[in-house]
Each structure stands twice: as C-alpha cells, then as structure tokens.
Amino acid sequence: MEILEALKWRYATKSFDDDHILSEDQINILKEAFNLTPTSYGLQPLKLLVISDKILQKKLFEVSYKQEQVKTASHIFVICIEKPIDKNFIVKHFDLVKDIRETPDEVLQPYRDFLISDFSKKTDEDLRQWAIKQAYLALGNMLTTCALSRIDACPMEGFQPEAYAEILNMNTAFLEPVLVLPVGKRNESDKFASFKKVRRPLKEVILEV
Ligand SMILES: Cc1cc2nc3c(=O)[nH]c(=O)nc-3n(C[C@H](O)[C@H](O)[C@H](O)COP(=O)(O)O)c2cc1C
Numbered sequence: 515m516e517i518l519e520a521l522k523w524r525y526a527t528k529s530f531d532d533d534h535i536l537s538e539d540q541i542n543i544l545k546e547a548f549n550l551t552p553t554s555y556g557l558q559p560l561k562l563l564v565i566s567d568k569i570l571q572k573k574l575f576e577v578s579y580k581q582e583q584v585k586t587a588s589h590i591f592v593i594c595i596e597k598p599i600d601k602n603f604i605v606k607h608f609d610l611v612k613d614i615r616e617t618p619d620e621v622l623q624p625y626r627d628f629l630i631s632d633f634s635k636k637t638d639e640d641l642r643q644w645a646i647k648q649a650y651l652a653l654g655n656m657l658t659t660c661a662l663s664r665i666d667a668c669p670m671e672g673f674q675p676e677a678y679a680e681i682l683n684m685n686t687a688f689l690e691p692v693l694v695l696p697v698g699k700r701n702e703s704d705k706f707a708s709f710k711k712v713r714r715p716l717k718e719v720i721l722e723v
Pocket of ligand 1: 711
C-alpha cells in the first residue's frame with residue numbers, strides 16, 4: 515500500500531516553495547534512480563543535466579512557456595538523449611560489461627556484433643526515437659522515486675529544446691534535451707495540490723483476458 519499512497523500523494527507540481535532547497539542526499543537518490551533505469555539492450559543513450567543556479571532557472575523559465583515550476587524549483591533535471599549511437603558507443607558499452615562482470619570476449623562478441631550490425635541499419639531518426647523512449651522510462655522511474663521519497667516534481671514536455679540547448683551551452687551534435695523535471699517542495703499556495711486525481715476508471719483501462 516505504501517507505493518499507492520505515494521503515487522496518490524504526488525501530483526504535477528505547478529509552483530514550488532522557492533526557499534526550500536533539497537539536500538544533496540535527496541538529489542543523489544534521484545541521480546541514482548536515473549542511472550538505475552532499465553534501458554533497451556542496457557545501452558543507456560541518456561545524460562542528465564542537473565541545474566540549481568537560480569539565474570539559469572529564470573532564463574529557462576522564459577523558454578518553458580513561463581511555467582512557474584521552472585523558476586521556483588529547488589533543482590531542474592533535464593533528461594537528454596545522446597548522439598551518435600554508433601559502433602563506438604556500442605563497443606564502449608560492451609567494454610563496460612566486460613570490466614564489471616569479467617565476461618569473456620568470446621561470450622560477448624556475437625551479441626556485440628549483432629547490435630552493431632542491427633543499429634547500423636537504423637536511420638538517425640529511428641535512433642533518435644529509440645533513445646527518446648528510454649528518456650521517458652527514466653522520467654517514470656524518477657517520478658516514482660520522487661513520490662516514494664516525498665519529493666515534489668513536475669514532468670514537463672512544455673519547453674523549447676533548442677533554446678534550452680543554447681542557454682545550457684550544449685553541443686547539439688552530441689546531446690538533445692527531451693524532457694524536463696523540476697523538483698523541490700510544493701508551495702503551500704499551489705492549488706493543484708488539493709485537486710482530486712483524474713484517472714479513468716480501472717474497469718475501463720484494464721482488460722482481463
Ligand atoms: C511526459 C509528460 C509531460 C508533461 N508536460 C507538462 C508540462 O509541460 N507542464 C505541466 O504543467 N505539466 C505537464 N505534465 C503533467 C501532466 O499534465 C500531469 O501529469 C497529468 O495531468 C496528471 O496529473 P498528476 O500528475 O497531477 O497526477 C506532463 C506530464 C507528462 C507525463
């Protein structure tokens with residue numbers, strides 16, 4: 515039941531208490547949750563930007579359709595996808611598997627070669643869409659972790675990715691921001707906190723076969 519209570523407690527926070535700064539431990543838990551997210555083939559085509567600079571947050575607020583949560587949050591996480599997902603990227607992953615698990619090369623090689631060949635057939639846009647799906651998984655994992663840790667958060671697609679990349683000085687040949695997650699402590703005056711959850715009835719969304 516604890517998990518359901520946490521999921522009912524959370525809501526997409528529209529305004530944070532801007533005097534409240536999350537502790538380093540709380541932020542570290544969220545970084546770990548991001549990194550522990552399962553990804554397709556375990557390739558982790560993602561990076562997480564962590565922002566706590568209030569001047570930067572104000573600039574990001576301007577290119578987030580002036581959504582208050584970006585300006586008032588304790589920290590802003592920006593989930594980015596990596597590029598290119600090429601042979602080098604895949605080889606690096608298998609080197610890590612080898613290091614951590616000491617798996618012999620002859621065991622890894624067929625799988626590695628299969629992935630290199632399979633991924634070489636995908637277009638840049640296919641790879642981009644594949645990576646974006648992994649970013650959404652990370653967002654879900656971080657949101658659940660926030661709920662269980664009683665950290666308020668707002669998942670966000672409502673921002674201008676090109677402007678974010680420019681403000682955050684990102685090299686867009688290698689990184690693309692796809693999701694934003696402001697976190698902090700809900701502002702007592704955020705009326706959304708008391709709104710009833712709107713979800714379709716279970717019997718409408720669950721199909722028992
Ligand atoms: C991928 C995604 C993107 C979202 N983008 C925004 C956003 O830009 N701004 C916002 O205020 N809420 C955003 N939301 C919040 C949803 O509107 C909210 O989660 C939904 O209405 C359910 O409400 P609840 O999260 O409070 O239960 C987004 C949610 C998701 C999952």
